[in-house]
Amino acid sequence: MNAPVSTPWKPLASQAVLIPRDDIDTDQIIPARFLTTTSRSGLGRHLFADWRYDAAGAPRRDFALNAVASDGAEILVAGRNFGCGSSREHAPWALSDWGIRAVVASSFADIFRSNAHKNGVLTIAVDDAALAALHASLLSQPDGRITVELAKQVITMPDGTSGWFSVDPFSKRCLLDGVDELGALLADLPTIEAWEAACDR
Amino acid sequence: MTVPRTLFEKVWNAHVVREGTADSPSVLYVDLHLVHEVTSPQAFTVLRERGLRVRRPDRTVATMDHSTPTLAVAGQLVVSDAAAGRQLETLAVNCTEHRIPLYGMGDERRGIVHVIGPELGRTQPGMTIVCGDSHTSTHGAFGALAFGIGTSEVGHVLATQCLLQSRPKTMQVLVHGVLSPGVSAKDLILAIIAQIGVGGGTGHVIEYRGEAVRALDMEGRMTVCNMSIEAGARAGMIAPDDVTFAWLKEREYAPRGTTWERAVAHWRTLATDDDATFDRTVTIDASTLSPMITWGTNPGMAIPIDGAIPGETASTDSAADRARAYMGLAPGQQLLGQPVDVVFVGSCTNGRLDDLRAAASLLKGRRVASTTRMLVVPGSQRVKREAEREGLHEIFREAGAEWRESGCSMCIAMNGDTVGAGQYSVSTSNRNFEGRQGKGARTLLASPLTAAASAIAGAVADPRSLL
Numbered sequence: 001m002n003a004p005v006s007t008p009w010k011p012l013a014s015q016a017v018l019i020p021r022d023d024i025d026t027d028q029i030i031p032a033r034f035l036t037t038t039s040r041s042g043l044g045r046h047l048f049a050d051w052r053y054d055a056a057g058a059p060r061r062d063f064a065l066n067a068v069a070s071d072g073a074e075i076l077v078a079g080r081n082f083g084c085g086s087s088r089e090h091a092p093w094a095l096s097d098w099g100i101r102a103v104v105a106s107s108f109a110d111i112f113r114s115n116a117h118k119n120g121v122l123t124i125a126v127d128d129a130a131l132a133a134l135h136a137s138l139l140s141q142p143d144g145r146i147t148v149e150l151a152k153q154v155i156t157m158p159d160g161t162s163g164w165f166s167v168d169p170f171s172k173r174c175l176l177d178g179v180d181e182l183g184a185l186l187a188d189l190p191t192i193e194a195w196e197a198a199c200d201r
Numbered sequence: 202m203t204v205p206r207t208l209f210e211k212v213w214n215a216h217v218v219r220e221g222t223a224d225s226p227s228v229l230y231v232d233l234h235l236v237h238e239v240t241s242p243q244a245f246t247v248l249r250e251r252g253l254r255v256r257r258p259d260r261t262v263a264t265m266d267h268s269t270p271t272l273a274v275a276g277q278l279v280v281s282d283a284a285a286g287r288q289l290e291t292l293a294v295n296c297t298e299h300r301i302p303l304y305g306m307g308d309e310r311r312g313i314v315h316v317i318g319p320e321l322g323r324t325q326p327g328m329t330i331v332c333g334d335s336h337t338s339t340h341g342a343f344g345a346l347a348f349g350i351g352t353s354e355v356g357h358v359l360a361t362q363c364l365l366q367s368r369p370k371t372m373q374v375l376v377h378g379v380l381s382p383g384v385s386a387k388d389l390i391l392a393i394i395a396q397i398g399v400g401g402g403t404g405h406v407i408e409y410r411g412e413a414v415r416a417l418d419m420e421g422r423m424t425v426c427n428m429s430i431e432a433g434a435r436a437g438m439i440a441p442d443d444v445t446f447a448w449l450k451e452r453e454y455a456p457r458g459t460t461w462e463r464a465v466a467h468w469r470t471l472a473t474d475d476d477a478t479f480d481r482t483v484t485i486d487a488s489t490l491s492p493m494i495t496w497g498t499n500p501g502m503a504i505p506i507d508g509a510i511p512g513e514t515a516s517t518d519s520a521a522d523r524a525r526a527y528m529g530l531a532p533g534q535q536l537l538g539q540p541v542d543v544v545f546v547g548s549c550t551n552g553r554l555d556d557l558r559a560a561a562s563l564l565k566g567r568r569v570a571s572t573t574r575m576l577v578v579p580g581s582q583r584v585k586r587e588a589e590r591e592g593l594h595e596i597f598r599e600a601g602a603e604w605r606e607s608g609c610s611m612c613i614a615m616n617g618d619t620v621g622a623g624q625y626s627v628s629t630s631n632r633n634f635e636g637r638q639g640k641g642a643r644t645l646l647a648s649p650l651t652a653a654a655s656a657i658a659g660a661v662a663d664p665r666s667l668l
Contacts, residue, residue: 022520023399023499027634032613036268036284038242038291040352050636079520081400084433084499085634087335087349088240110369110403110435111335115351168367169224180353182247185361188219188228192363195218195230201260 004178006120012101012148014074017064018138019048024078025085026112030094032086043090044097065098069142074101077134077146081105082123083112092119102148104155106131117171118180124148124155124165133157150176205474208440209371209406212346212471216329218363226365232328234358235314236263236301238292239615240333244356245295253360255299260362262323263296264304265289266313268615271578271605278306278606281617299359312581312607315339315549319423320583322452326441326468331358336549336631337436338429342422343449344441344471346406349430369435370480372405373473376413378488383665385559386421387551387629387648389413389485390428391493391503397483399501402434405481408473409439413487419448420555427550428631431500440472492664494536495633495646497524502633506651506663510534527635528643529623536645536661542624544575544602544656545638546649548612551629552580554587556649560629561593563653563667564600570659575602576618578610602656614639627655 034046052063059066076095082105083091092115095103102122113123126134137158138144144158150172156162174180185192195201206214213229221227234257241263248255255261268285270278280286289306296303304311310321315336318324326344331337333355340347350364357364374393394401407429409422417425422439429437446465449455456464491505502524504510512521512532525531530539546552546560557579569575577597579585585607588594594604611618612630614637620626622641629652630637633644647655650664657667 021523025499025632025634027632027637031636031640032615033640035239035615036282036288038246038288040243040246050640081403081433084399085335085430085632087333087351089243089333089351089353107400107403109400109433111349111351115353118351118353168226170226170365173224181365182251182353182357182360184225185228185357185363185365186253188363189361192218192228192230192361196362199215199230201230201232 005180006178008178009101009120009122009150009175011150012074013145015069015143016075016077016138016146017070017073018077018135018142019064020077020079020135022079023081023084026083026088026091027085029083029091030088035088035090040093041097043094044099047094047098067142072099074099075146075148076100076103077138078103078105079131080107082108083116084109087111089115089119092116092121096121104131104134104146117175120175122148122150122167122175126155126163126165130163205476207371207473207477207479208344208408208438208471209346210477212327212329213368215327221367226367228363229366230329231331231358231362231364232260233318233323233330234261235318235330235332235337236261236355237267237314237332237334238265238288239267240352241295241355242288242291243352244359247356248359255301255359257362258300261301261359263292263301264311264314264317265292265306267609267613269306269608270616271608271610271618273606285616309582312583313549313552313609315427316552316580316584319343320452320581322449322455325449325455326445327471331364335430336427338434339423339427339549341426341429341436341438342419343445344438344468346436346438348436370405372402372407372434372481372483373479374407374409375482375484376409376411376487377484378413378486379416380413380487380490383650383668384490384492385648385650386417386424388490388493389487390425391495391500391646392490393485394428394432394501395493395503396485397432399431399499400433402429402432405434406436406438407432407434408479409437410473414439415442418555419444420553423553424550428500431631441468492648492651494651494661496528496530496536497521498527498633498635500631500633500646503646504536506661507537510536537663539625539661541573541627541655541660543620543626544573544652545578545611545626545628545630546652547576547578547580547610548630549580549609550631551649552578552584554584556629557584557588557593560649560653561596563650563657563664564602565596567600567657569601569656573656573659575656576605576611577602578605579607581607611638613637620644627652627661
């Protein structure tokens with residue numbers, strides 16, 4: 001397969017940012033007014049901008065990203081249907097730039113999940129009961145640590161309970177090896193050219 | 202005897218270059234790649250970094266729409282935001298370097314990417330179409346498999362004309378009955394999303410079927426498919442029929458002569474076979490629907506226009522409570538009569554000629570309320586010209602509305618067209634997320650008819666009272 005293009009995804013042990021809301025859309029993750037950039041970097045300062053800063057631009061103390069326990073956190077814990085809305089890859093770019101390497105929710109929007117996995121941000125879907133327990137645990141102990149082993153597809157919650165999570169094998173391989181899909185597609189170019197010739201393209 | 206297949210399965214199967222395995226997704230061929238300024242620059246950067254060229258510029262088309270100004274000053278469209286200007290310039294440079302056709306500023310064929318694809322006849326039944334924009338689902342109205350992709354995938358398509366995709370599940374939304382007067386395609390799709398939820402279509406491609414769908418014109422079908430993503434669906438599709446073919450015939454890039462006849466014969470075979478099965482079925486009765494309007498902060502939070510905002514006063518913690526607080530609305534409250542600061546008619550959802558005609562039909566001989574600002578933004582420069590040929594712009598102007606150049610405008614509020622913090626906007630666009638139309642803006646999604654009726658009343662109004 002192709003050469004690594006990013007840092008391989010290493011096992012994770014970190015406290016979490018808790019935003020226990022359902023249907024967090026990409027306009028909240030990164031508002032559209034920050035999409036005029038031509039770069040992939042530097043978007044972390046705009047992550048959740050409208051929830052994170054007050055009208056004067058000062059950090060809101062009541063927002064999780066600004067909490068002391070969130071300092072250095074590499075995991076975001078949300079609710080159901082995380083990342084719904086637009087196709088903007090700026091959403092995982094902003095998460096990654098801020099330092100997030102995994103998002104835990106009970107479900108994810110399709111395009112967000114696809115974009116996240118291409119940018120070293122692992123999406124971990126757990127069932128509603130496990131997510132509710134995790135929310136409760138983090139509310140009572142905000143600096144509780146979560147560990148994630150992608151190779152084994154195991155997440156361990158702050159209370160020590162572990163669970164297996166699903167991830168598509170191809171994304172898993174790309175994340176663990178630090179390679180991207182483009183290399184795989186480029187390797188298929190002879191097949192693509194033959195298909196074009198056969199199918200009148 | 203062949204296995205019965207759905208519309209989606211026929212289009213998907215016809216584009217699989219390499220079948221997926223347990224360990225890897227399928228390689229799917231892309232017939233048409235639409236590109237715009239916001240989600241493409243970083244993809245071209247990747248090409249440059251890796252020494253790659255755009256493989257099929259002949260299957261790639263670019264336009265400028267998201268951050269473009271809609272207000273001409275002394276006949277000129279001036280980009281006031283420096284970053285937006287750089288982004289537009291970057292697209293122009295990238296298209297020149299890679300020989301991609303670009304409908305840039307000043308081009309009379311420019312417009313919102315999902316409006317110009319169909320109107321140029323580039324969008325055709327049976328195609329696979331992608332764009333770095335979630336509302337690419339619009340093109341499914343023609344029986345194409347069309348879906349939004351991220352910027353990494355934009356790079357994949359530019360470099361290889363293919364994507365790695367796992368096969369989605371299928372869902373049919375069966376719409377029986379007939380829509381009542383004053384109830385439009387927009388109301389239908391808002392009702393569907395309210396029924397299945399904003400995550401209800403996740404992992405699925407929806408096919409809209411049934412009597413009420415067949416009765417829709419192409420503009421209405423595009424409105425329905427456009428908002429498939431608001432139910433979380435990967436794509437939305439409607440089988441092509443005589444309505445589709447009549448709409449496409451003679452368009453600039455549509456096939457001609459005997460090629461057209463052959464194409465139509467093929468397109469007729471795309472419809473879902475009688476015995477084909479779907480992973481999931483949702484049924485809705487069109488005849489029971491009223492004009493719909495959203496009250497909350499996602500498109501699933503919609504009610505009939507004469508309904509009451511749902512919820513319990515005791516609860517303070519749910520998504521609905523957060524939405525009501527953001528919107529400044531209370532449970533049990535009616536939206537009818539709610540004062541409206543801004544009315545926006547436009548977007549890839551409702552910015553086509555038929556949408557403008559609908560709004561104009563109510564505004565003719567009437568005035569926009571003095572307390573309300575109304576913005577009418579055509580979906581493309583061609584829509585603008587055709588509307589002006591019919592005199593619609595005069596109706597809007599005489600009513601006191603602003604008539605603008607085409608673009609995404611107040612749907613995504615990237616170009617300076619914004620709704621103020623705390624203001625209420627009745628908008629024909631597709632998203633009512635917090636801040637979508639400007640920081641603190643409160644968006645009520647509705648049809649062009651409802652938008653026009655509300656502009657006249659200066660408050661949320663039922664268009665049926667003006668019919």
